[in-house]
Structures are given as C-alpha cells and as structure tokens.
Amino acid sequence: MVNAQLDKIIDKYVGKEGVLIQLLLDIQRELNWIPKEAVTRINERLGIPVSDIYRVASFYTALSLKPRGKYLVRVCAGTACYVRGGQRVLDAAEQAIGIKTGETSSDLKFSLETVNCLGCCALGPVVEINGKYFGTATPKQMKQIIERKRSA
Amino acid sequence: MKILKTPADLEQIQREIISSRDPNQLTIALCTSTGCEALGAQEVLDAFKLELKKHGLENRVKIRETGCLGFCEQGPRLVIYPQEVYYFKVKAEDVPDIVSKTILKNEIVERILYKDSVTGKPIQKLSDVPFYKYQNRLLLENNAKVDPKKIEDYFALGGYSALAKALSQMTPEQVLEEVKKSKLRGRGGGGFPTGRKWESTRKAIGEPKYVIVNCDEGDPGAFMNRALMEGNPHSILEGLIIAAYAVGASQGFVYVRQEYPLAVENMQIAIEEAEKYGLLGKNILGSGFDFSVCIHRGAGAFVSGESTALMNAIEGKVGEPRPKYIHTSDRGLYDKPTVLNNVETYANVPLIINKGAEWFQSIGTENSKGTKIFALAGKVNNTGLVEVPLGVTLRDIIFKIGGGIRNNKKFKAVQTGGPSGGVIPKQYLDYPVDFDELTKLGSMMGSGGMIVLDSDTCMVDVARYFINFLCDESCGQCVPCREGLKQARKILDDIVTGNGKDGDFEKLQEIAETMSVASLCALGQTAANPMLTTLRHFKNEYIAHIEEKKCPALVCKKLLTFYINPEKCTGCQYCAMSCSENAIEGAMDKIHVINQEKCTKCGTCFDMCPPEYGAVQKLSGESAPPSIPAEHRWIKRPWALAEISATKKALIISNPDVAVDLIKKANHPLLVVGSNATTAEYEGNQLIDVIITLARKASIPVVATAQTIGEFLKRDYKPAASMSATETGCRLVDPEWKGVDSEGPHDLVLFVGLPMATAVELLSGLKNFAPKLKSINLDNMYNQHATWSLPSSNEKDWFETFKVMISKFEEGEN
Incomplete structure (x- = not known):
C-alpha cells in the first residue's frame, strides 16, 4: 500500500538529476514523515545510496525521520517574533500540549516545532498550524487554539 | 492562447489587454x-x-x-x-x-x-x-496592480517589454554593459556588483551555463523576497530571463524555501504562464534564444542560502558550502559557470533595461544605487515593508516611516543584516543606510532585515539569541564556526544565567575574531558580528550581568526576582489565579505574596497584574524584600462598602471645552491629585507639571493626596491642603465642611491620578451621599461614578485634552 503511494511520487522523478530533496519533500508532504520504507524504495528505484538519503533527510529541518502529529504546530523563533515574546508563546504551546519542542504527542495529534522565520515579521509572534497562520499570537490565544484543535 | 513570436506580438497583446479593460x-x-x-x-x-x-x-x-x-x-x-x-x-x-x-x-x-x-x-x-510618504516604491508599487497569478495583469503594465527590448535591440554584451553602467549591486547582502558577476560568468569557459534566483530568505526578520515572489513573480522571472540572455545561460533555477508555500505556488504559475506565451522555451520572441526555468524548494536550512551551499542543494545534496577558492562564476552548479543573484536584484533588471542605466544611477548614493526594500519589524510602531532610495538615514526609516518606538518606550538599538549583521546604537542613527556605511559600524545592510530594539531588550540576550540560532544552523564542516559558536553559546548561556566569570568578555572577543578570519564561508565569518557589536556598544550590560548578576533590561529570567509590591496590591487575585505553580499566596482583599522557592519566573503574574495597579514587579541584582507577616495582609478598605452602582453613569466629556465651561461656571471648584500624577508622562511632559499649570491658570485649589505633596513643593507650588484621598472623601460628603480654604462648601470636584480602585470608591460615595456636589474624572480611564468623565483614551489624547484646557484658560486671561 505504502509502496504504491511511494511509487507514484517517485515516478515523477525517474531519470532526472538532483531530485532527492524535492522527492523527499513530496513524500514528507504526503505521509507527514519519511518512513524507513521510503528510504529503501528510493534506493531500489533510483539507485541513490541509503547513506546519502539518510544524510539529506537528517540535515534539513523540513524533513522528519519520525512520525509527526496530525497538527504540526510551528512557532516562529525568528528575531522579530523573539523580541516580541515568541518564546512565551512557545512555552505556552509546550504547556498546553504537554510535550517539549521537537516532540510529538503520544496520540499523534500534535507535533511542536520552532521555525526560523515564517516571513510575517511585522505581525510577530507568529504561529503556523498546518498551513494556517496566526499573527500577533499571545500565550493565552495559543492555549485556546490548542484546546480547540484537541477537541476537533 | 497565442504564442508570442516577435516583440510586435507582445506589444499587440499588451495593447489588446489594455484596450479590453475599462479604466x-x-x-x-x-x-x-x-x-x-x-x-x-x-x-x-x-x-x-x-x-x-x-x-x-x-x-x-x-x-x-x-x-x-x-x-x-x-x-x-x-x-x-x-x-x-x-x-x-x-x-x-x-x-x-x-x-x-x-x-x-x-x-x-x-x-x-x-x-x-x-x-x-x-x-x-x-x-x-507617513509610512508611505517617505518611500520610493519602484519594486513594490506594482504589487497592488497585479494579480500575481495572472500574467495578463503584468502585460497590462507593459510587462516583458524589457525582455523584448533586450532580445531584439541589444546584444548580450550591450545588456551586460547597461547593467554594469547602472552600478546595480547584489541585494542579498554581499553587495557585489551585478554586472561584473554576470561578465565573469559570460567569459567563463564551460557549457551549459546556469542562472539561479536565490529566494532562500533564511534571515529571521526578513521578508522582502517573499513579498516580491508572492506579489509580482513575473518581474523576477523577466529579470532572470534577461540575465540568462546576457550571460548565455540556457537553464535557470528558482530556489525558494518551503516555508514560503505561496511564493512557490505563485512562481510555479508564473513559469507555466510564461511558457504558454512562449516567453520561456525555444526561440523566445523569435530571437533564437532558448531558456527554461524550474523551481527548487529548499528544505529548511539557513546555511543553504549561501551561494555554494545552495548549488549543492539544487544538485540534491546536503546544502553545505564549498570552499570558495574557485569562483562559482567559473565552476558553480554542476561545476559549470553559474550566476546566482537575489530576488530583489533580478526585480531591478527590467527597470534598468526599460528606463536606462542613467535613470537608475540617479537614485541612491555614490556607490550604492537604486532603492532597497527593508523589512521593518520589532518594537517600532509601523511595521512592514519599506522601500527607500539607498542613503536615507536610519533615523528616517525608524522614526519618520516607522513612526517611532512602540508604547512610548525609548529606542535602544537597531539590528540590521540578520544573524550576520549587528546592532547599531542610538548615536549612529543619522548614518546613511547603504552597502558600505553600516559595515563600518560593524554591522551590515545585509538583505534588508531591520529589527528595532527598545529599552526593554537585553543586548546580551540578543547576542545569545543569534549565537544560539547560528549554532543550530552551522553545517559543522569547519572547526572555527562549529566549535567557536558552541563555546560562545556556552559562555553566553553562563552569563545570562548568572554564572558569568571574569575573563568571559575577553574569551568572547577572541573567539569572535578567530571565527571571522578562519571560517570557511560567510556564515562563520560574519557569525561573530552580533557578539562583536554588542560587546562594543553595550559593554556595560555584559559587565552588569557578569559582575553584579543583574540584567538591567529585566529580561534574563534567571537573574530576575518577581515581587508583589504590598503598597500597590489590591488583592484582585488575578496573579494568583494565573500562576501554574501555585506559588502565589493570597485571597480576596488580601495582599498577595510570591513564594520565591516555588516561583519558576515564568512572568505570567507580571502580565496578568492590571496595568493600573502595577503591583507585580521585576527586580534584578537584588532579592525581594521580606514579605509582610500573614496577619497583616488584610487590605483596609473603608470605602469598599460604599460602592453602590446605580443607573446614573458619568457623561462623557469628549470636548475639552465642556470641562473648561464646567470649571468656569462652578463657584468653588477643587482639584484632588493622586499619586499616579507623579508617574504619568508623555513625550517627556510630566503629568504633575501639566496639572500645576492647569490649577494655576484656572485658579483651582489643589488637594495633594498620598505622597504627592513633595512633588508639588519641589516645583514651587503650594497646594491648598495635603490629606489622604479617604479623608478628602469624608470631608466632601460632610455638608458642614467649609472647604479647603474655608471659603464655603465646594460645588465641583475634579479628580486626577488616584488609583483606579480608590477613585471608584470615592466617587461612588460622593455620587450617593453628596447630592449637591458635582464631580469630573480627569483620568484617561472612564469612571462611571463621576458626574462627568473624560473618555478612556491613550496618553497622547489625554495630554492633548489638558493642553487644550490650559490654552482655553489662557485665552480667558488675555
């Protein structure tokens, strides 16, 4: 099943050069993480050494070798957000979800990460959850959003 | 859809679109x-x-x-x-x-x-x-005029005319010459002359040649490229195609970070649309020139914005920088001659081709031409994207366009150039912003991030923030960057947690200098800037942290103590209810006390305490005063029982003339001044001075409550009486009282500067028990218990009201 899904993505890249990162990003988007099967399958289909795939997958922050939660909560840790209280929003998110930054909750509902800059610096602190942006976030608002998602 | 085969076809479609559109x-x-x-x-x-x-x-x-x-x-x-x-x-x-x-x-x-x-x-x-008045929006202006997903909108503005001109009327050498003459310099931060970069790639031996757009905008605090890529992708694409023509490239890449999904989407659409019209592909506009473009998404690594690392990433490898003794113009992507420029650099190219190098040269300073987009953010009133001619001063950007510092705080420094840049303090605000001047100050213009820091920002913490960021983002290839940052982070961590030692200062300096000369790529070479500039301009703050274990800006948590001022606590319980550690003891109407052993210094109580009370305070470099014994924590509230809400609510005085009339008509007014009048100020004007002027001009006797008497006497003003607010209230309801000056009962009483709770209690008492007495609340927080009240407003409007009132009384004098 997963292999069929993977093959569909890999098919787009057969015979092209320099595709590894783009391919992994597509898989990440589709499956929400890079499972071991994906690494093996890429190796089988495209002949890229497993070590190279792991090296790339572990280098970039957008790629995850561990499963991610249904809601990926990304708190901006860029400078503009930081000086306007981003750390406190992150603390509130940790507290509300009950995990540390970089972790995934055991029910696979939430993953919490920081991101270097989302480019909405004028509205800091900014939080992004599955592509939806929240500007001028406060710790209180953060907790409310998490609670809403939890019961959703 | 018609494929455009000649420049005339393009002109025709531009005309058709314009004429089909109703202005x-x-x-x-x-x-x-x-x-x-x-x-x-x-x-x-x-x-x-x-x-x-x-x-x-x-x-x-x-x-x-x-x-x-x-x-x-x-x-x-x-x-x-x-x-x-x-x-x-x-x-x-x-x-x-x-x-x-x-x-x-x-x-x-x-x-x-x-x-x-x-x-x-x-x-x-x-x-x-004001935000727009001082800008020159050459690149950003069109954002309002185009739907970035529609190439026709770009055509309607004359889009791709520069490309047509370059392909049909100019040789690649002439294009190169024009760009060189314009003195355009790279907008990504390096500031290398674009024309020269293109020329070396054109002359380099090797085929094919590549052109790359760098939209890896990884600098935290910068979003200029995102705005251009999302808002007007065709302007970048047109610049890129012209660049390819000038250097003789047949393949282009647009590298966009995946954190900008909308930029990826809009650029993808732009490329597809341009292909449909034949503006990409074979034999573009009949010129015989072939060129195609594809997008490469970055996967989240700051170092990948470095040119050689970015090329590695496009090749599908780990995005680590290469040694630079071989220039990328000779051997870049896939070891072939490559031009890599920033988004904004490309967006300037069509303008230069259309309007000429001389026009472009007329904007900016001697060595920095054209405009530059800055991302203005941080503690400034107006945040957003600002496009100005190079050479304007920092002061103009921050104060004229940015509208000054938020919440009337004081400007401390501006951080420019992202993690590779540095902080610039107040004394350099009049320096012009261009490629060379900010570098002299130890910072750099960089790609255009500009983060304003106010007096509440700790500069050691800022340095630690950047070093921590870079430490996480260092690729780890070379020792000075990898180990230097790690050691610097450790020292800075120690300093901000109160474990700083003698000699830390010198060690940081040494690490910084080593990194700047010995690192492999620009990340490591410039990583020391945040440290070096803070060490240079804010040495005192480092010394306070290391020697006195004190954070002067009250930011570094480990050096803070949270304390509830018993004089100010009203027992409202907000702090205790919000404390997740149950570290605050207290109950309704009791003075609250923080248990320092349980306190995790999260700061929630500080935020929750209503600003009009301001009871929770931060201390640094000193421990909290001993807490009041439990049996003495009751807050005495003689008037608490008198607060009786009724349907009668204060009328709002929205025009200061009304207040002036009321005072003029009164037979025997009285002004009661509370302790907040000695602390409130706006733009350097202290409220107490304003009040004294008002009392003098309007000839109203003053009651100085609490400890305000000293402040009045210091200013050579003798109030009619000095007594507590409670006592004043007691006397005012007494019909026998002959007033502060024994000239008969007062018929109008004005209040200003009393703590909110006191004012509410006092005024509700007067409302219910002194029926003949009218009252005016002059505070900037509406008080329903007065007869009339100023509306709730900000300090600026509040002070303006007093100014108008005083001028009205002055008019009466003349």
Missing part, C-alpha cells in the same frame, strides 16, 4: 499575502464574495487578490479602484458598509481609513500616510 472598472484589490492572511484576509475575501452576490454586483465588481501592500501591521489591507480608496485593518464586518457605501455610492467609510498616529485624524490619500 473605470470597479475593482477591489485585497492583499491576500501571508501577512494579511494571518490577520484574516480570507474571511474578508469570503465576505466580499457573499456581499457582492447579495447586491447582484458579482459581474460588475472585480476582486483582485494581490501580494503584499507593505504596511502589514495595518492589515488586512485593500484598495478600491478607480477611486483609489485605501482601507486598513479591514474586518469581515466592515464589508457590507464598504459595498453599500464606497462601491455603490462612492462614499468613504471613515472608520477603516488610516488614522494619523499624531493627530488621530483619518487620512484618505496614501501619499499622505
């Missing part, structure tokens, strides 16, 4: 870029669709979803054409009014116009809004 077409241009989206632009868009349908206008009125319009702070933003009405902070609730008034009747909805931050008056013309 009076009602259009709503709504910014739906990431910033406005975060503030609810989608809801506004949906509301418009619904509302237009309701009025049957969906075919008459066009909605254009545009890219960033710049003033993100005031989003969601929109423009209505052809009237050119500019609305700010639009909410879905405003949409019915916009449609029924502006669209249907050509009337203005005043409440969503921009309000001048000084006068509070609404401003209709964009050129009068």
Whole structure:
C-alpha cells in the first residue's frame, strides 16, 4: 500500500538529476514523515545510496525521520517574533500540549516545532498550524487554539 | 492562447489587454499575502464574495487578490479602484458598509481609513500616510496592480517589454554593459556588483551555463523576497530571463524555501504562464534564444542560502558550502559557470533595461544605487515593508516611516543584516543606510532585515539569541564556526544565567575574531558580528550581568526576582489565579505574596497584574524584600462598602471645552491629585507639571493626596491642603465642611491620578451621599461614578485634552 503511494511520487522523478530533496519533500508532504520504507524504495528505484538519503533527510529541518502529529504546530523563533515574546508563546504551546519542542504527542495529534522565520515579521509572534497562520499570537490565544484543535 | 513570436506580438497583446479593460472598472484589490492572511484576509475575501452576490454586483465588481501592500501591521489591507480608496485593518464586518457605501455610492467609510498616529485624524490619500510618504516604491508599487497569478495583469503594465527590448535591440554584451553602467549591486547582502558577476560568468569557459534566483530568505526578520515572489513573480522571472540572455545561460533555477508555500505556488504559475506565451522555451520572441526555468524548494536550512551551499542543494545534496577558492562564476552548479543573484536584484533588471542605466544611477548614493526594500519589524510602531532610495538615514526609516518606538518606550538599538549583521546604537542613527556605511559600524545592510530594539531588550540576550540560532544552523564542516559558536553559546548561556566569570568578555572577543578570519564561508565569518557589536556598544550590560548578576533590561529570567509590591496590591487575585505553580499566596482583599522557592519566573503574574495597579514587579541584582507577616495582609478598605452602582453613569466629556465651561461656571471648584500624577508622562511632559499649570491658570485649589505633596513643593507650588484621598472623601460628603480654604462648601470636584480602585470608591460615595456636589474624572480611564468623565483614551489624547484646557484658560486671561 505504502509502496504504491511511494511509487507514484517517485515516478515523477525517474531519470532526472538532483531530485532527492524535492522527492523527499513530496513524500514528507504526503505521509507527514519519511518512513524507513521510503528510504529503501528510493534506493531500489533510483539507485541513490541509503547513506546519502539518510544524510539529506537528517540535515534539513523540513524533513522528519519520525512520525509527526496530525497538527504540526510551528512557532516562529525568528528575531522579530523573539523580541516580541515568541518564546512565551512557545512555552505556552509546550504547556498546553504537554510535550517539549521537537516532540510529538503520544496520540499523534500534535507535533511542536520552532521555525526560523515564517516571513510575517511585522505581525510577530507568529504561529503556523498546518498551513494556517496566526499573527500577533499571545500565550493565552495559543492555549485556546490548542484546546480547540484537541477537541476537533 | 497565442504564442508570442516577435516583440510586435507582445506589444499587440499588451495593447489588446489594455484596450479590453475599462479604466473605470470597479475593482477591489485585497492583499491576500501571508501577512494579511494571518490577520484574516480570507474571511474578508469570503465576505466580499457573499456581499457582492447579495447586491447582484458579482459581474460588475472585480476582486483582485494581490501580494503584499507593505504596511502589514495595518492589515488586512485593500484598495478600491478607480477611486483609489485605501482601507486598513479591514474586518469581515466592515464589508457590507464598504459595498453599500464606497462601491455603490462612492462614499468613504471613515472608520477603516488610516488614522494619523499624531493627530488621530483619518487620512484618505496614501501619499499622505507617513509610512508611505517617505518611500520610493519602484519594486513594490506594482504589487497592488497585479494579480500575481495572472500574467495578463503584468502585460497590462507593459510587462516583458524589457525582455523584448533586450532580445531584439541589444546584444548580450550591450545588456551586460547597461547593467554594469547602472552600478546595480547584489541585494542579498554581499553587495557585489551585478554586472561584473554576470561578465565573469559570460567569459567563463564551460557549457551549459546556469542562472539561479536565490529566494532562500533564511534571515529571521526578513521578508522582502517573499513579498516580491508572492506579489509580482513575473518581474523576477523577466529579470532572470534577461540575465540568462546576457550571460548565455540556457537553464535557470528558482530556489525558494518551503516555508514560503505561496511564493512557490505563485512562481510555479508564473513559469507555466510564461511558457504558454512562449516567453520561456525555444526561440523566445523569435530571437533564437532558448531558456527554461524550474523551481527548487529548499528544505529548511539557513546555511543553504549561501551561494555554494545552495548549488549543492539544487544538485540534491546536503546544502553545505564549498570552499570558495574557485569562483562559482567559473565552476558553480554542476561545476559549470553559474550566476546566482537575489530576488530583489533580478526585480531591478527590467527597470534598468526599460528606463536606462542613467535613470537608475540617479537614485541612491555614490556607490550604492537604486532603492532597497527593508523589512521593518520589532518594537517600532509601523511595521512592514519599506522601500527607500539607498542613503536615507536610519533615523528616517525608524522614526519618520516607522513612526517611532512602540508604547512610548525609548529606542535602544537597531539590528540590521540578520544573524550576520549587528546592532547599531542610538548615536549612529543619522548614518546613511547603504552597502558600505553600516559595515563600518560593524554591522551590515545585509538583505534588508531591520529589527528595532527598545529599552526593554537585553543586548546580551540578543547576542545569545543569534549565537544560539547560528549554532543550530552551522553545517559543522569547519572547526572555527562549529566549535567557536558552541563555546560562545556556552559562555553566553553562563552569563545570562548568572554564572558569568571574569575573563568571559575577553574569551568572547577572541573567539569572535578567530571565527571571522578562519571560517570557511560567510556564515562563520560574519557569525561573530552580533557578539562583536554588542560587546562594543553595550559593554556595560555584559559587565552588569557578569559582575553584579543583574540584567538591567529585566529580561534574563534567571537573574530576575518577581515581587508583589504590598503598597500597590489590591488583592484582585488575578496573579494568583494565573500562576501554574501555585506559588502565589493570597485571597480576596488580601495582599498577595510570591513564594520565591516555588516561583519558576515564568512572568505570567507580571502580565496578568492590571496595568493600573502595577503591583507585580521585576527586580534584578537584588532579592525581594521580606514579605509582610500573614496577619497583616488584610487590605483596609473603608470605602469598599460604599460602592453602590446605580443607573446614573458619568457623561462623557469628549470636548475639552465642556470641562473648561464646567470649571468656569462652578463657584468653588477643587482639584484632588493622586499619586499616579507623579508617574504619568508623555513625550517627556510630566503629568504633575501639566496639572500645576492647569490649577494655576484656572485658579483651582489643589488637594495633594498620598505622597504627592513633595512633588508639588519641589516645583514651587503650594497646594491648598495635603490629606489622604479617604479623608478628602469624608470631608466632601460632610455638608458642614467649609472647604479647603474655608471659603464655603465646594460645588465641583475634579479628580486626577488616584488609583483606579480608590477613585471608584470615592466617587461612588460622593455620587450617593453628596447630592449637591458635582464631580469630573480627569483620568484617561472612564469612571462611571463621576458626574462627568473624560473618555478612556491613550496618553497622547489625554495630554492633548489638558493642553487644550490650559490654552482655553489662557485665552480667558488675555
């Protein structure tokens, strides 16, 4: 099943050069993480050494070798957000979800990460959850959003 | 769709599009870029669709979803054409009014116009809004005029004419020469002359040649490239194709970070549209020149924005920098000659080709030509994207365009150039901003991030923040960067947690200097800048942290103690209820006390304490005073029982003349001044001075309550009496009292500067038990228990009211 899904993505890249990162990003988007099967399958289909795939997958922050939660909560840790209280929003998110930054909750509902800059610096602190942006976030608002998602 | 085979075809389609468009077409241009989206632009868009349908206008009125319009702070933003009405902070609730008034009747909805931050008056013309008034938006202006997903909109503005001109009327050498003559320099931060870069690639041996757009904008605090890529992707694409023609490249790449999904999407569409019209592909516009472009998404690594690392990433490898003894213009991507430029650099190219190098040269300074977009953020009033000619001063950007510092705080420094840049303190505010001047100050212009820091920012913490960031982002290839950053982080961590030692200062200096000369790439070479500039300009703060274990800006948690001032605590319980550690002891009407052993210094109590009480305080470099014994914590409230709400509420005095009239008509007014009058100030004016002037001009006797008497005497003003607010209240309800000056009972009493709770109790007492006495609340927080009250307002308006009142009394004198 997963292999069929993977093959569909890999098919787009057969015979092209320099595709590894783009391919992994597509898989990440589709499956929400890079499972071991994906690494093996890429190796089988495209002949890229497993070590190279792991090296790339572990280098970039957008790629995850561990499963991610249904809601990926990304708190901006860029400078503009930081000086306007981003750390406190992150603390509130940790507290509300009950995990540390970089972790995934055991029910696979939430993953919490920081991101270097989302480019909405004028509205800091900014939080992004599955592509939806929240500007001028406060710790209180953060907790409310998490609670809403939890019961959703 | 017609493939454009010649420049004449392009001209024709431009003409067709322009003539098919009604210049009076009602259009709503709504910014739906990431910033406005975060503030609810989608809801506004949906509301418009619904509302237009309701009025049957969906075919008459066009909605254009545009890219960033710049003033993100005031989003969601929109423009209505052809009237050119500019609305700010639009909410879905405003949409019915916009449609029924502006669209249907050509009337203005005043409440969503921009309000001048000084006068509070609404401003209709964009050129009068201070944020825009001082800008020169060559690159950003078109964002409001195009839907980035429609190439036709770009055609309508004469888009791709520069490409046609280059391909049909100029040789690649002439294009090169023009760009060289314009003195355009790379906008990504390096500032290398673009023409020279192109020339070396053109001359380099090797085929094929590549051109790359760098949109890896990884600098935290920078979003200029995102705005261009999302808002006007064709301008970048046109610049890229011209560059390819000039250097002889046949393949181009656009590298965009995946954190910018909308930029990826809009660029992808732009490429597909350009291909459909034949502006990419074989034999472009019949010139015989072939060129194609593809997008490469970055996967989240700051170091990948470095040119050689970025090329590695495009090749599908780990994005680590290469040693630079071989120039990428000779051997770059796949070891072939490669040009890599920033998004903004490319966006300038069509302008230069269209208008000529001389025109471009007329903007900017001697060595820095053209305009530059800055991302203004941090503790400044107006945040957003600012495009100015190079050479304007930092002061103009921060104070004229940015409107000064938030919440009337003091400016401390501005951080420019992202993690590779540094901080620039107050004394250099009049330096011009260009490629060379900021470098002299130890910072750099960089790609254009500009983060304003105020007096509440700890500079050691800022340095630690950047070093921590770079430490995480260092690729680890070379020792000076990898180990230097790690050691620097450790030392800075020690300093901000109170474990700083003698010699830390020197060690940091040494690490910084080693890294700047010995690192492999620009990341490591410039990583020391945040440390070096803070060490240079804010040495005192480091010393305070290391020697006194004190954070002067009250930021570094480990060096703070939270303390509840028993004089100010009203027993409201907000702090205790919000404390997640149950570290605050207290109950209703009891002074609250923080248990320092349980306190985790999270700061929630500090935020929760209502600002009018200000009881929770931060201390640094000293421990909290001993707490009051439990049996003495009851707050005495003699008037607490007298607060009786009634249907009678204070009338609002919105015009200061009314207050002046009331005072003039009164037979025997009295002014009661509380302790807050000695602390309130606005733009350097202290409230107490204003009050004294008012009392003098209006000849009102003053009662100085609490400890204010000293402040009055210091200013050579002798109040009629000095007694507590409670006592004043007791006397005022006493019908036998002959007043402070024994000249008979008072008929009007004015209050200013009393703590909110005291004022409420006192005034509700007067309302119910002194029926003949009228009262005016002169504080900037509405008080329903007075007979009349000023409205709740900000300090600026409040002080303005006093100014007007004083001038009215002065008029009476003459």
